[in-house]
Amino acid sequence: MSFVDQLKTLSLHERRIVVAIDFGTTFSGVAWAKVLDGHTNLVDLWPAAGSHLTSRNSEKAPTEILYDEDEPAGFKWGFQIPRDVDRHQWFKLNLDSKYNPTTELSKRYPSPNSLPSGNQHMAQQLTADYLGALKKHLLDILQIQLGKHHAEETPLQFILTVPAVWSDAAKETTLQAAETAGLGQNAPILMISEPEAAATYALHRKKLGDLSIGDTFVICDAGGGTVDLISYTIEQLEPTLQVKEAAPGSGALCGSTYLNRRFQEFLESKLGQELGFEQETVNDAMKKFDEEIKREYSTDVKNANYWVPVPGLSNNPELGIRRNKLTLPPDDVREILKPVIDEVVKLVRDQMRSTNKEVKAILLVGGFGGSQYLLQRLRESVPKNTAVLQPGYGWSAVVQGALLRGLADCNPQHSNVRLTSRVARKHVGRFCSIEFDEAKHLMSRRCA
Structure with a gap:
């Protein structure tokens, strides 16, 4: 009996693959597992610029889209988008018109590439296109790892993550976008909150x-x-x-994007008037700050020396520039990070x-x-x-936990964690009153 014939002897339920998508504001992740064995797989290879398969290694891909009529799908997404090109970002937050967790940070540092407030329809289309790209990439991965016939004969069960504070309307809008992307083709789409x-x-x-x-x-x-x-x-x-x-x-x-925006504000304030300061200078410095400094900084590290590349700028001892590097005193780094960290605390x-x-x-x-x-x-x-x-x-x-929940929903034998009850977000009640009758009721029971 061929492998394909063996697959056909299994029920649709037994052949199913669970796919979890952590649809994030800035980055998104995908993981999958066969219901039959429960072995989990994290997608960590992504298409990059000039590639449509697997040329970039990362646990997640940027939640970004750039529409381009020259592309087969009509757009670039994730790592395919060059670093210095404008693109759609942060569109996830526009899926919930009532989601308004505004902070002083979000007022001071609005996303330069986010949609206008309340642009829910465009956000839904962007979400559908992005989720569709994730699904297509997953199918490519499955064909590479399992073989074309196996991948095509296996139904997919998707589970999607959403913020803990999202409204029911936002969840419904997200579901509609996911349906448009084809995530509900084989089974109803499941949902789970990100912290859960x-x-x-x-x-x-x-x-x-x-x-x-x-x-x-x-x-x-x-x-x-x-x-x-x-x-x-x-x-x-x-x-x-x-x-x-x-x-x-x-x-x-x-979130950590606000650390980046504060650092960019710091750079422009400190170096903006220097000859040779341009967008490339900002981009190179931001990359170093984003990938290393903001993750590693700690006041526990004594005599730490932080620096970022500043190509194109001349030596300036007063500003701390030497050989195309800007030295960042620990106190400056702390002041950049502190307001954002304060909000989280x-x-x-x-x-x-x-x-x-x-x-x-x-x-x-x-x-x-x-x-x-x-x-x-x-x-x-x-x-x-x-x-x-x-x-x-x-x-x-988040994506691995969502995958575990999806597996447990498909087959209880994979369940080793169970949520027994939730705290009610809403309460429904009804006021009722009876007209006072002095022949029946005590005067003390009469409402004013």
Whole structure:
């Protein structure tokens, strides 16, 4: 019997592949697994400029689109877009017309490439096109890894992540975009909140320290655009780990992109009048800051020397420029990072208070969650008996947790983490009253 014939002996349910998409504000990730064996696979190869297959290695791809009629699909996406070209970014946030987690940071540093406020229709089309590109890339990956026949004969079950604070209307708009992208072709699309997905993966990995039944912990999913939080209390450890929500989710626009914008403002203020200062100077300096400095900075490191390349600028000892490098004193770096870190610390403390319980642990996930300065500041800002944890898998925790939830929904044998209850976001009630009758009712019961 051929391999294709063997596939046909399995039911559609047994042949299904679960695909998780962490659709992020700045970066998005994809993971997949066969329902039959539950083995998880993270997509970490992406098409880059001049390529339509797998030439860029990363756990995620930029959530960006550039429409180009010369492209076969009509647009470039992710790593295909050259660094110095305008593109559509941040369109995810426009899917929810009621999502307004505005901060002083978002007012001061609006995205230069985001859509006008309330442009929901355009955001839905951008989302559909981007999700469609992710699906097509996944199909290419499956054909390479499983073979063309296997990939074509296997139905796909998609599960999509959304922010914890999104409205039902925003979830519906996202679902419509996903349907347009073809994600619901084989089965209804599933959804899970981003911090809930991260918690699922952390619990699956048993990376929450020495927590016991009754202990409460906070998940802080700090990404590029938004920071989302949610809290859980452990109800059972064995045989299945069970948790319940301890407080509703919260979030705000204070992700790591705001660190980049503050650094750009710093550069332009300090060097903008220098001969030779141009966009290439900013781009090269930003790359170094984004990939290294903002992740590694910590006040615990003594006598640290930070620098960024500034091509085209002459030596200037007063400004700290020597051999096309700008030296950044630690105090300058701290002042760039501090307002954004302050916002995240406030969000975490507010979430802890909303649980009305003693919080035993805080888990930092997401790309921004890997910041050493954020870790340090949180440890200084919360009680000593609250552990602040920073797992090494933080950037992919959301997509991998979503995949685990999708597998569990398709086959309970893959379930080892279960959410038993949620805190109500809304309450529905009805006022009623009866006309007062002094022959029947006490005067003390009469309403004024």
